[in-house]
Amino acid sequence: MLEIKNLHAVVEGEDIEILKGVNLKVNAGEIHAIMGPNGSGKSTLSKVVSGHPEYEVTEGQILFEGEDITELDADERAHLGLFLAFQYPVEVPGITNKTLLREAYNTIARANEREELDPLEFEDYLESKLDVIEMKDEFLSRSINTGFSGGEKKKNEIFQMAVLDPKLSFLDETDSGLDIDALKIVSDGVNKIAGPEKAMVLITHYQRLLNYIKPDFVHIMMGGKIIKTGDFSLAEQLEAHGYDELQKEFSLNGAQ
Amino acid sequence: MSEELSDEVKALESMIGEEYKYGFTTDVEYEEFPKGISEEIVRELSARKNEPEWMTDFRVKAYHAWKEMEEPNWFNATYKSPDFENLLYYSAPKKKPQLDSMDDVDPNIRETYEKLGIPLEEQKMLAGVAVDAVFDSVSIFTSFKEKLAEAGVIFCSMSEAIQEHPELVKKYLASVVPVRDNFYSALNSAVFSDGSFCFIPKGVACPMELSTYFRINNMESGQFERTLIVAEEGASVSYLEGCTAPMYDENQLHAAVVELVALDDADIKYSTIQNWYSGDENGRGGIYNFVTKRGICKGRNSKISWTQLETGSAVTLKYPSVILQGDNSIGEFYSVAVTTKMQQADTGTKMIHLGKNTKSTIISKGISAGKSNNSYRGEVKIGKKAHGSKNYSVCDSMLIGQECGAHTFPYISSENPTSSVEHEATTSRVGEEQIFYLMQRGISEQDAISMIINGFVKDVLKELPLEFAVEANKLLDVKLEGSVG
Numbered sequence: 075m076l077e078i079k080n081l082h083a084v085v086e087g088e089d090i091e092i093l094k095g096v097n098l099k100v101n102a103g104e105i106h107a108i109m110g111p112n113g114s115g116k117s118t119l120s121k122v123v124s125g126h127p128e129y130e131v132t133e134g135q136i137l138f139e140g141e142d143i144t145e146l147d148a149d150e151r152a153h154l155g156l157f158l159a160f161q162y163p164v165e166v167p168g169i170t171n172k173t174l175l176r177e178a179y180n181t182i183a184r185a186n187e188r189e190e191l192d193p194l195e196f197e198d199y200l201e202s203k204l205d206v207i208e209m210k211d212e213f214l215s216r217s218i219n220t221g222f223s224g225g226e227k228k229k230n231e232i233f234q235m236a237v238l239d240p241k242l243s244f245l246d247e248t249d250s251g252l253d254i255d256a257l258k259i260v261s262d263g264v265n266k267i268a269g270p271e272k273a274m275v276l277i278t279h280y281q282r283l284l285n286y287i288k289p290d291f292v293h294i295m296m297g298g299k300i301i302k303t304g305d306f307s308l309a310e311q312l313e314a315h316g317y318d319e320l321q322k323e324f325s326l327n328g329a330q
Numbered sequence: 331m332s333e334e335l336s337d338e339v340k341a342l343e344s345m346i347g348e349e350y351k352y353g354f355t356t357d358v359e360y361e362e363f364p365k366g367i368s369e370e371i372v373r374e375l376s377a378r379k380n381e382p383e384w385m386t387d388f389r390v391k392a393y394h395a396w397k398e399m400e401e402p403n404w405f406n407a408t409y410k411s412p413d414f415e416n417l418l419y420y421s422a423p424k425k426k427p428q429l430d431s432m433d434d435v436d437p438n439i440r441e442t443y444e445k446l447g448i449p450l451e452e453q454k455m456l457a458g459v460a461v462d463a464v465f466d467s468v469s470i471f472t473s474f475k476e477k478l479a480e481a482g483v484i485f486c487s488m489s490e491a492i493q494e495h496p497e498l499v500k501k502y503l504a505s506v507v508p509v510r511d512n513f514y515s516a517l518n519s520a521v522f523s524d525g526s527f528c529f530i531p532k533g534v535a536c537p538m539e540l541s542t543y544f545r546i547n548n549m550e551s552g553q554f555e556r557t558l559i560v561a562e563e564g565a566s567v568s569y570l571e572g573c574t575a576p577m578y579d580e581n582q583l584h585a586a587v588v589e590l591v592a593l594d595d596a597d598i599k600y601s602t603i604q605n606w607y608s609g610d611e612n613g614r615g616g617i618y619n620f621v622t623k624r625g626i627c628k629g630r631n632s633k634i635s636w637t638q639l640e641t642g643s644a645v646t647l648k649y650p651s652v653i654l655q656g657d658n659s660i661g662e663f664y665s666v667a668v669t670t671k672m673q674q675a676d677t678g679t680k681m682i683h684l685g686k687n688t689k690s691t692i693i694s695k696g697i698s699a700g701k702s703n704n705s706y707r708g709e710v711k712i713g714k715k716a717h718g719s720k721n722y723s724v725c726d727s728m729l730i731g732q733e734c735g736a737h738t739f740p741y742i743s744s745e746n747p748t749s750s751v752e753h754e755a756t757t758s759r760v761g762e763e764q765i766f767y768l769m770q771r772g773i774s775e776q777d778a779i780s781m782i783i784n785g786f787v788k789d790v791l792k793e794l795p796l797e798f799a800v801e802a803n804k805l806l807d808v809k810l811e812g813s814v815g
Contacts, residue, residue, distance in 0.1 A: 124770055127762060152772035164767035168785025177781070178771035185772070217785065238771065 075139055075273050076100040076123070076242055082133035083122045092118045094298035095134070100242065103270040107284055108277045109309065110295035111317045116277045117161060119295070120244040124158040125151045138242070152178075153185035155241030159231035159248050166218040171230065172200065174218050175237050182238065199237070206236040207263040225256040232263040242273045249283035261286030281313040294320055356441070363420045369393055372520050375420045379523075384500065385492055392509045392519030399513045406705040406737055407674035409645045412552070412583045412618060419521040421551035460485055462526045462542040464555055474538060481537050483567075484529040488556050491527035498529055502560050506589035506626045506653070514585040515622045518554045522587065525555035530565035530596075539795055541570040546606070546617065552583040559589070561596035563629065568599040568795050581609075581644060586621045594629030594656065599637070601794050602650075603802055606642035611700075613672030616644025623650035624680075627659030627688075635662040636679065637793045639802050644673060649707065651680035654688035654716075661690040664790040669702035669734070678708040678739075683716040683749065692723040695787050698734035705737040710751050712744040719749040727757040728786050 076099070083093040092115050100106055110116045122129045123136055125148035136144045143151055166174070179199075180190040191199060204211055207229050219227050228248055235243055245264065249257055264287050268274055276283060284292070284306065292309045294302040302308065302320065312320065361378075364371060372393045376386040401411060460474035462485065478485050484495060491499050509519040526542045546553045561567055584606065590598050600623075609616025619642075625634035636650040652661030663679035681690035690710065698704040710721045727736035738755050760782055768778035794802050 126766055147775070148766055148769035149772050149774050152770055158770050160767065160770075164761075164763050166764055166768070166782060166785055168788040169781050174768070174771060174773075174781075177773055177777065178768075181774070181777075182772040234771065 075102050076275075077137040078119075078123070078134070079137070080134040081119075081122065081131065081136065083118065083129045083131050086128055086130050091132070092129070092298055093122060096295075096298070096300055098293065098300060100273045100275060102241070102273055104273050104291065105268060105287060105289045106273075106275045106291045106293065107289035107309065108275060108293045108295050108300070109279065109281070109312060111321075112279070114295045115298040116295045117246050120158055120246045120275070120277055123151075123244060124148055124156055149181075150185075152238075152240075153182050157235050157238060157240035157243040159228075159235055159243060159245040161246040161248075161250065163219045163222075163227040163231055165220045165222075167220045169218055170215050171218055171234075172197075172214040175200065175214075175234060178234075178238060203233065203236045206266050207233045208259050209233050224251040225253065228252055228260055229256065229263075232260055232267075236263065236267055241271065242275070243267075244275045244277065246277045247279065248276070249278055249280065257283070258286065281309045284309050296321065361420075361422045363418060363422075365418050366415045367393070367417070367419055367521065371419060375521060375523075378420065378422075379489055379492075381492060382496060384496070388503070388509075389520050392516055393521075395510050396513065396516035396520055399510070399516055402513055405647050405676040406707075406739070407645050407647065407676050407703065409618065409674070410581070412581065414517075417583060418551040419554070420523060422523075460538050460540050462487060462540075464524055464526070464542060464544045478536070478538070482531045482534050483536050484527065485540055486527055488522070488525040488527050488558065491558075495527070495529070498560065499527070499558070502558055502589065502591055503556075504589075506591060506624050507587050507622050512622060514620045515587050518556060518585050518587045518622070521552075522554045522556035525557045525586070526559075526569075526571075527557070528559040528567060528569060530559075530561045530567045532562040533564045534562075535565070536567040539568050539570060541572065543572045546582055546584065552585065554584075555586045557586065557588040558591075559598055559600070560591045561593065561598050561632075563593045564595045565593075566597035568601070570601040570603070570795060572603045572605070581616060581618055583618045583620065584643075585618075586623075588621070588623040588650075590625030590634055592625065592627050592629060592632035592634050592656075592659075595631045596629060597633045597635075598625060599635045599795070600625070600650070602636075602638040602640070603794075604638065604640045604642055604646070607644075608642045608671060608673050609644040611671050613644065616673070617642065619643035619646040619648065621646075621648040623648060624653065625651070625661075626653040627656050627661060627685075629656040629659070630685075631658045632656050633660040633662075635660075635664070635793070637662075637664040637790065638666070638677075639791070639794070640665065640667040640675060640677060643675070646673075646675040646677055648677050649679055649709075651682065652690065653682045653684065654690065654719075655684045656688075657685040658687045659685055660688070662793075663690075663692045663694070663708075664793040665694045666697070666787045666790045667695070667704055667706075668697045669699070669704045671700040671702060673700070673702040673704075675703070676705045676707055678706045680709040681711070681721055683710075683712045683719040683721070686715065686717045686719070688716055688719045690721045692721070692725070693789055694723075694725045695790055696725070696727040696736055697730065697783065697786065698727065698736050699730035701733045703735045703737075705739060707739040707741075709741040710743075710753075712746050712749045712751065714745045716746050717748045719746065721749075721751045723751075723753045725753075725755040726786070727755075728783070729757065729759045 078096055078098040081093050081096040082091060084091050096119060108116045131144050135142055138154055176196050183190045200214060248260060292304055293300045369390055372389050376389050460478055507515050509516055528540055530536050559569055592598050606617035606619055627634055634652045640646055654661050661681050667675045667677050669675050679692055692708055694706045696704040696706055706725045712719050725738050729736055736757055740753055742751050744751055764782055765778045769775060791802055
């Protein structure tokens with residue numbers, strides 16, 4: 075579904091390379107976890123893949139279902155079925171969640187020549203998604219993320235993911251700032267959404283999220299590259315020994 | 331700032347600075363009138379309008395008062411002073427017979443209003459809205475007069491009111507904004523040409539929305555209109571003004587005075603959609619919009635509400651205010667001021683609490699883009715006897731791009747310890763993050779920006795009368811329309 079080939083990226087207008095040749099392949103039905111210390115480039119990777127204008131790809135390619143999307147705008151990538159659950163969801167005062175979601179849903183439907191939903195149909199559709207994340211329907215008529223607690227913002231991201239029904243979702247540190255109850259609800263929601271036709275990439279600093287969402291693959295990212303790929307045991311190993319150990323191994327490899 | 335970012339900002343700015351659609355000129359023949367200002371000119375103007383002596387005296391006194399006053403310069407705006415000696419203070423299309431029906435209106439002028447989307451034929455108009463059309467200095471046509479007269483409502487041009495209802499004009503003119511209130515109110519009092527007069531008698535709820543469309547056409551003329559709205563005991567009215575002007579390289583002066591009087595239990599809602607020509611990217615041309623607007627809640631339980639959507643003009647200086655004299659009276663000010671290119675706006679309100687249990691609400695939303703400068707200036711004053719009074723103010727500014735400015739100047743004074751004043755202010759930037767967030771959800775860049783701005787101004791636009799909310803949204807969209815990237 076997603077294939078990232080030798081991806082290099084910089085912050086627009088600056089020389090510092092943040093992604094230094096990332097390679098990643100994600101198939102339908104798979105859940106991947108990308109772990110790494112702060113500053114390793116893992117959040118940047120999710121932004122570059124979803125088309126954040128702050129970054130410029132200097133080398134390499136992003137293929138989505140075989141199509142090169144490296145130069146597409148963020149909305150065009152969303153139309154293809156790409157979703158990013160933000161680490162810091164953005165507040166948009168005065169526009170309700172419902173309005174945003176209906177606009178977004180219908181824009182994506184139009185782009186894919188699917189039928190749009192009228193406001194009443196959409197209302198029913200939204201209601202049907204509320205229990206994915208134990209969301210109260212009052213959330214729907216509140217302004218996007220405005221005055222939401224940290225946990226509510228993260229839940230709202232997963233709710234949006236459920237409504238927009240993307241093929242591939244990047245979840246950027248969705249677990250950060252969540253207490254254990256919220257973490258369970260969020261993970262539960264993600265597990266409900268996951269399925270054989272969907273793919274997910276979880277970006278996280280800690281292993282604890284992976285106790286709730288079992289990844290098929292675990293990647294360790296450091297210095298703008300994926301330096302190691304394994305299964306769940308790699309996450310456990312990391313939890314036991316920390317990033318330092320890997321760092322040493324990595325620099326050793328680098329020296330060879 | 332990175333290059334891509336600045337491209338985005340440029341795209342944003344070009345969207346907001348959409349071409350002005352109302353910049354055309356109408357070819358009409360004007361009555362000859364000498365330029366400049368003097369007592370003779372003021373007398374001549376009054377004579378042309380066939381005014382009674384008391385009116386001429388009012389003007390002459392005002393002229394002498396103005397002569398002694400100095401042009402104010404305390405605004406957060408810089409501009410070249412208008413050349414008062416070189417202005418044309420009276421500009422009337424030559425063909426000005428008694429207009430009994432639309433057929434008597436100069437076809438060119440009629441066409442102008444058609445082009446502006448304001449058909450003057452009653453059958454074509456929005457149901458439930460009466461229009462007074464002011465072209466340069468004179469009122470061209472007032473619709474639905476008879477229907478309003480049945481309800482006892484007087485809605486006519488100010489010139490007509492001076493002739494037909496002198497007792498009312500004498501009683502209320504300059505009762506809210508005294509001649510010497512400020513430099514521009516004195517000038518207006520001397521040379522005002524026309525405007526609208528509305529009188530809603532005791533106990534009458536005006537059966538339709540009243541509105542006036544102001545159009546400046548003549549390049550050399552200033553526009554000085556005078557509007558007076560009086561709502562007697564228990565009366566209510568909703569009034570809207572709209573304004574446009576052609577594009578000229580020279581600045582034109584618009585110095586209006588608007589006075590509102592609300593007696594016991596009366597309710598006046600005054601809405602403005604201001605879209606004067608704003609000048610070009612380099613700040614050349616555009617209207618100087620220096621306007622004094624003030625209402626007095628004279629009676630108990632009365633209410634005055636100002637709602638304004640300010641999008642045009644090169645320089646705007648205006649502070650629609652309410653004097654809350656009657657006990658339990660309510661004053662409101664809802665404002666959206668959009669500045670783009672080189673526009674400068676210094677706008678806000680004054681809420682003067684004098685009576686007991688008076689309440690005022692101020693919601694001001696400023697949007698600045700381009701190299702524009704947008705200031706909110708508001709004064710809340712609670713007098714000694716205004717026991718239990720309350721004010722609530724919110725001033726939010728939104729910046730688009732890096733070269734514009736937003737400023738807030740709140741002045742608060744309370745002499746009464748049982749009263750409360752609350753003030754909140756925020757400044758935000760239409761961020762790349764907000765746009766990216768919405769785009770990631772599949773929404774186009776243009777729709778994302780439009781959504782962010784609509785969300786920002788929603789609290790104010792919902793105060794506009796329904797018939798005009800559509801128009802206001804359209805105007806904002808026109809400002810936002812355009813290709814991206």
